[in-house]
Amino acid sequence: MLSATSRPVIEATLPVIAAHIEDITPVFYGKMFAARPDLLEGTFSRANQKNGTQPQALAGSIARFATWLLENPDTMPEELLARIAHKHTSLNVRADEYPTVHEHLFAAIVEVLGDAVTPEVAAAWDEVYWLMADALIKMEKGLYEGLSADVGYTPWRIAEITEETESVKTFRLEPADDSVATPGRPGQYVSVRLTTEDGLLQARQFSLSCSPESTEKRVITVKRDQDGEISPVMHSRLAVGDVIEVSPPFGLNALPSDDGRPLAFITAGIGITVTSAALCSLKRAEDSRSILAVHADKSFSTVARLEPVKQAIEALPNARAEWFLREETGADHRTDKVNLAELGVTPETHVFLCGPMAFMQAMREQALEIGVAPQDIHYDAFGPDIWMPAPGNPVQ
Structure with a gap:
C-alpha cells in the first residue's frame, strides 16, 4: 500500500503523469532497446512496438495501477496484475528484468517531464513502480511454481497442418524431446517463438484450440496477419516435421469448475x-x-x-x-x-x-x-x- 508520504504526491501528480504517459512510454522503449537490444530477441514484440499497442498497454496499466492505489488503499488490483503476470510468464519474463525496466522508465519520465520530477515526485513514483513490480514478481513466481516443470520454452514438432480457411491453419504439435509438459485448460494460450524472415527471434500468443489438457499434443489455430511477424512465417514457411519453441499454457480465460451454471x-x-x-x-x-x-x-x-x-x-x-x-x-x-x-x-x-x-x-x-x-x-x-x-x- 502507498505510504502516507507518497499518497499526496501521487494524488497531485497522477493527472500530469497520466496526461503524458503515452509520451513517456515510447521514450522508455527507445532507451531500453538502445541499452538492451537483446530484449527484442524473443521477449518484446517488434510488431506491437510499431503499431503502438505495447506502449499503450504499458501506459494504461501504470495509470490504472496508481489510480487503484488511491481509490482502494487496502487492496491491490488483482485482475489487472493477473493479466500482466500471465502474459509475462508466457514470454518467460523473469524477476531480474524489473530493475532494467525501472531504470529506463524513470529516465524517460525525467526526459519528458523535466524539472517537474522533483526528488519528492521521483521517490513517490518509485514506490508505485516497486509496489506493482513486487506484486507481479510474486504472482509470476507462483505461476512458474505451478508448472509441471519450470522449463520455459520447449521444442514441439509439427505433426499435422490443417487448412481451415483461406487465411487460417491449425497446427497439431507433439513433443520433440522428453521435456515435462504442463496440461492446460480450455481458454488458455501458449506463446510460439520463431525466427522472422529477417532473422529476429519473436514470440506470439495463440489460444489452444483443442485438447488443452493434453501433455502429448498441443493444437493451435493461427490466422495469417499480414502485419504480423509470426503468423506469416507459420503459414508460408513451416511444414510437417518442423520443430518450433512453445511455452507452457497460461491465461485467465479458462473454464471454471462445474458449478452447474450456464x-x-x-x-x-x-x-x-x-x-x-x-x-x-x-x-x-x-x-x-x-x-x-x-x-x-x-x-x-x-x-x-x-x-x-x-x-x-x-x-x-x-x-x-x-x-x-x-x-x-x-x-x-x-x-x-x-x-x-x-x-x-x-x-x-x-x-x-x-x-x-x-x-x-x-x-x-x-x-x-x-x-x-x-x-x-x-x-x-x-x-x-x-x-x-x-x-x-x-x-x-
Whole structure:
C-alpha cells in the first residue's frame, strides 16, 4: 500500500503523469532497446512496438495501477496484475528484468517531464513502480511454481497442418524431446517463438484450440496477419516435421469448475478458437450444462474450426450454436447484430468473450446490462491488453 508520504504526491501528480504517459512510454522503449537490444530477441514484440499497442498497454496499466492505489488503499488490483503476470510468464519474463525496466522508465519520465520530477515526485513514483513490480514478481513466481516443470520454452514438432480457411491453419504439435509438459485448460494460450524472415527471434500468443489438457499434443489455430511477424512465417514457411519453441499454457480465460451454471461463448473471427477448445473438453466430459455458442463472422467459409464446433454442439445434450454471418446466404444463420438478452443469456451465466476489442467491449456491456457479474465475464486479448479493468469495476 502507498505510504502516507507518497499518497499526496501521487494524488497531485497522477493527472500530469497520466496526461503524458503515452509520451513517456515510447521514450522508455527507445532507451531500453538502445541499452538492451537483446530484449527484442524473443521477449518484446517488434510488431506491437510499431503499431503502438505495447506502449499503450504499458501506459494504461501504470495509470490504472496508481489510480487503484488511491481509490482502494487496502487492496491491490488483482485482475489487472493477473493479466500482466500471465502474459509475462508466457514470454518467460523473469524477476531480474524489473530493475532494467525501472531504470529506463524513470529516465524517460525525467526526459519528458523535466524539472517537474522533483526528488519528492521521483521517490513517490518509485514506490508505485516497486509496489506493482513486487506484486507481479510474486504472482509470476507462483505461476512458474505451478508448472509441471519450470522449463520455459520447449521444442514441439509439427505433426499435422490443417487448412481451415483461406487465411487460417491449425497446427497439431507433439513433443520433440522428453521435456515435462504442463496440461492446460480450455481458454488458455501458449506463446510460439520463431525466427522472422529477417532473422529476429519473436514470440506470439495463440489460444489452444483443442485438447488443452493434453501433455502429448498441443493444437493451435493461427490466422495469417499480414502485419504480423509470426503468423506469416507459420503459414508460408513451416511444414510437417518442423520443430518450433512453445511455452507452457497460461491465461485467465479458462473454464471454471462445474458449478452447474450456464456457459455462453461469445466470439468473433479467430476468437472461435476459445469456443473450440472449450467444446472439445466439454464433449469429452459429456457435460450436461446449458451451453450457448455465439459466433460472428463473414460467412461459413471464413469460420475456423467449423466442423469440430458443430460436432461438439451436436454431441452435447444441452448445447446450441447461433451463427451471425453478415454475408452468408441461405438458412442456419442470422445477419442481424448479436443481442445477448434475446439469445437467452441470464445473470447467472458464465460469459466467455474472444475476438476484436470493439466486439468484446460491446458484448461485455450487454452482459453487464443483463446482470452478469463482472467477475463472471471472462476474456483474453490477442496481443497487448489495451482493454484493462477500471478501478472498482473488475474484468476477468
